Amino acid sequence: MTEPREIFVRLDRCQGCHTCELACAVAHSKSKSLYGAMAEQPRPRHRVYVEAVHPNTPVPVLCRHCEDAPCMHACIAGAIGRNEEGAVITRADKCIGCWTCVMVCPYGVVGRQLEEHKAYRCDRCEGRETPACVAACPTKALVYRTVRDFSSDVRKTASTAMAGPQGG
Amino acid sequence: MASGEKRYLIVGASAAGMAAAEAIRSIDKSGPVTVFSDESDPPYFRPLIPFLISGKKEAADMALIGQGPYRGAGIDVRLNSKVESIDSRARTVELKSGEKVEFDRLLIATGSRPYVPPEIEGTGAEGVFTLRTLADARSAAGRVGRTTRAVMLGGGILNLKASFALLERGIKVTLIVQSPQVLSQLMEPGDAALIRDALNKAGLEIETGVSASRILSGSAGVRGVLLDDGREIVCETVCIGKGVRPNAAFADSESIHVDSGIVVDRFTASSAESVYAAGDVAVTVDPVTGGRIVTALWTNAVEMGRCAGLNMAGRPTAYGGTFGILNATQVAGVSFVSMGIVHTSGLDYETHVHESRGAYRKLVFSPDGKRLMGVLLLGDISRAGLYRFVIRERMPVEKIKSQIINHTLHYGHFLRSR
Numbered sequence: 001m002t003e004p005r006e007i008f009v010r011l012d013r014c015q016g017c018h019t020c021e022l023a024c025a026v027a028h029s030k031s032k033s034l035y036g037a038m039a040e041q042p043r044p045r046h047r048v049y050v051e052a053v054h055p056n057t058p059v060p061v062l063c064r065h066c067e068d069a070p071c072m073h074a075c076i077a078g079a080i081g082r083n084e085e086g087a088v089i090t091r092a093d094k095c096i097g098c099w100t101c102v103m104v105c106p107y108g109v110v111g112r113q114l115e116e117h118k119a120y121r122c123d124r125c126e127g128r129e130t131p132a133c134v135a136a137c138p139t140k141a142l143v144y145r146t147v148r149d150f151s152s153d154v155r156k157t158a159s160t161a162m163a164g165p166q167g168g
Numbered sequence: 169m170a171s172g173e174k175r176y177l178i179v180g181a182s183a184a185g186m187a188a189a190e191a192i193r194s195i196d197k198s199g200p201v202t203v204f205s206d207e208s209d210p211p212y213f214r215p216l217i218p219f220l221i222s223g224k225k226e227a228a229d230m231a232l233i234g235q236g237p238y239r240g241a242g243i244d245v246r247l248n249s250k251v252e253s254i255d256s257r258a259r260t261v262e263l264k265s266g267e268k269v270e271f272d273r274l275l276i277a278t279g280s281r282p283y284v285p286p287e288i289e290g291t292g293a294e295g296v297f298t299l300r301t302l303a304d305a306r307s308a309a310g311r312v313g314r315t316t317r318a319v320m321l322g323g324g325i326l327n328l329k330a331s332f333a334l335l336e337r338g339i340k341v342t343l344i345v346q347s348p349q350v351l352s353q354l355m356e357p358g359d360a361a362l363i364r365d366a367l368n369k370a371g372l373e374i375e376t377g378v379s380a381s382r383i384l385s386g387s388a389g390v391r392g393v394l395l396d397d398g399r400e401i402v403c404e405t406v407c408i409g410k411g412v413r414p415n416a417a418f419a420d421s422e423s424i425h426v427d428s429g430i431v432v433d434r435f436t437a438s439s440a441e442s443v444y445a446a447g448d449v450a451v452t453v454d455p456v457t458g459g460r461i462v463t464a465l466w467t468n469a470v471e472m473g474r475c476a477g478l479n480m481a482g483r484p485t486a487y488g489g490t491f492g493i494l495n496a497t498q499v500a501g502v503s504f505v506s507m508g509i510v511h512t513s514g515l516d517y518e519t520h521v522h523e524s525r526g527a528y529r530k531l532v533f534s535p536d537g538k539r540l541m542g543v544l545l546l547g548d549i550s551r552a553g554l555y556r557f558v559i560r561e562r563m564p565v566e567k568i569k570s571q572i573i574n575h576t577l578h579y580g581h582f583l584r585s586r
């Protein structure tokens with residue numbers, strides 16, 4: 001088995017342009033195009049969140065697909081599992097919208113689609129070679145690497161300001 | 169069996185028992201794991217059973233094995249197998265059939281059963297049900313066709329879920345609540361206005377401050393409920409949702425310390441050697457208050473069960489406990505989350521309440537204002553997990569307090585406030 005890749009954030013590179021959010025929403029739309037997505041109901045949601053920290057620092061936050069994923073163990077409906085690539089996936093058909101996952105996620109990255117009464121989150125763009133947010137990021141603040149590659153990269157560039165795998 | 173292998177027995181094949189079995193399997197690939205269940209259904213997600221009444225799901229849609237983290241590989245689940253007694257010195261359990269089974273490690277994960285107040289007369293009548301098992305849900309569903317009105321005794325979350333399942337089947341539902349307001353375990357009367365409104369609009373009839381004294385029945389089963397204020401409500405079904413009690417009575421109390429539930433240490437071990445307990449049947453610790461509590465939470469049962477499984481398989485793992493209140497749900501279109509300490513009337517906590525159209529929140533801090541103790545969110549529950557983290561880790565909140573109070577906290581604040 002090849003080592004699974006993860007989405008890493010290099011905080012020092014993020015300019016807060018929100019392109020990742022847009023790309024994420026489009027990737028999770030039915031039409032998969034920006035114009036199509038804008039017209040869709042329910043509105044396609046993004047699962048990466050560029051938050052602002054005072055005074056002006058953008059911080060992209062997204063699902064870490066935690067090793068001991070609290071959401072997966074807490075789910076009272078068996079709707080959250082791990083796919084072969086190691087990503088934690090919420091299955092909409094099983095989700096009953098009880099929001100237990102929202103209550104236990106320590107990163108606050110599980111969203112609620114109220115129209116359909118379903119929880120949603122980053123699925124690392126199942127089926128795509130590179131997640132849409134990573135592909136769209138103009139400054140390469142988001143990267144898709146194995147843990148090993150990413151940490152050797154960090155060692156090489158001696159980057160200090162980054163949010164690595166944020167742990168479980 | 170190879171010598172030196174541990175034989176694991178688990179009593180109860182639900183959240184705690186199955187989570188423990190998976191955890192054992194994650195480290196011990198060969199020691200036999202046997203799980204006894206007195207139910208005849210294979211393990212299922214218990215909280216889903218109201219959907220059997222509403223007709224939105226079938227039993228097969230609720231199966232646990234094969235979903236989420238439950239793979240079931242190498243786990244022998246034996247249904248219709250009630251464990252009658254434990255002999256912790258001889259390390260055996262005895263089944264109802266008389267069969268004795270030996271163990272090296274035993275987990276008691278027998279959960280809890282509905283509490284039926286003895287002061288209510290007539291609870292044995294046909295058409296009176298509690299909602300705990302799939303079998304219960306089947307019998308409730310079986311009565312739907314003969315029911316015009318159902319009376320629900322108890323205003324907790326379980327009865328609200330059951331009420332909506334019945335409403336969806338076109339049945340009129342009256343909720344009888346002894347407390348001054350619904351959901352009194354999860355919020356104070358003043359906090360529940362938003363939900364109460366939504367419940368009323370959804371067509372639920374609610375009577376507070378009264379209780380049932382007798383269930384009236386005839387040859388066709390239930391025909392009404394007599395209230396303690398003398399009124400009589402005609403109905404064909406009664407559902408009792410008055411809380412649960414741990415199934416601890418069968419434990420051998422000479423060596424296993426029982427205090428309402430089975431008392432365990434930080435490593436989920438009971439007072440008897442090689443015997444562990446987890447889930448609704450176990451007494452655990454609330455990290456916020458430090459007090460001993462018995463919970464009725466799926467989340468706790470799974471977490472504690474996993475922890476017990478690791479300990480049984482030889483990996484010492486401390487259990488950090490759980491809040492007595494840790495509930496999320498949506499009723500009548502209102503999402504809510506209640507966690508930690510949310511009952512503050514007459515107490516010294518620093519509370520911040522914010523009310524707006526369609527949303528309500530109450531943040532509870534310690535009297536000195538330095539720690540978050542509890543959170544109640546109605547309507548907008550987004551990022552609620554951050555608060556759980558702050559409460560559980562007893563984080564100093566000084567740098568993020570305004571964000572907590574204004575409900576603008578996000579993960580970035582944790583990264584940047586270090």
Ligand SMILES: Cc1cc2nc3c(=O)[nH]c(=O)nc-3n(C[C@H](O)[C@H](O)[C@H](O)COP(=O)(O)OP(=O)(O)OC[C@H]3O[C@@H](n4cnc5c(N)ncnc54)[C@H](O)[C@@H]3O)c2cc1C
Binds near residue numbers: 218449464469
């Ligand atoms: C309708 C409903 C909705 C719920 N919703 C939520 C929710 O939203 N969130 C939440 O956190 N919790 C919820 N709960 C509570 C949750 O289901 C329980 O806390 C959880 O199931 C406890 O798990 P457990 O493994 O400790 O025990 P249980 O699930 O009670 O399982 C114990 C098992 O052991 C069996 N058993 C007992 N004695 C013996 C014996 N002597 N021999 C063999 N087998 C035995 C029992 O029959 C049972 O199958 C809900 C419960 C219900 C009924």
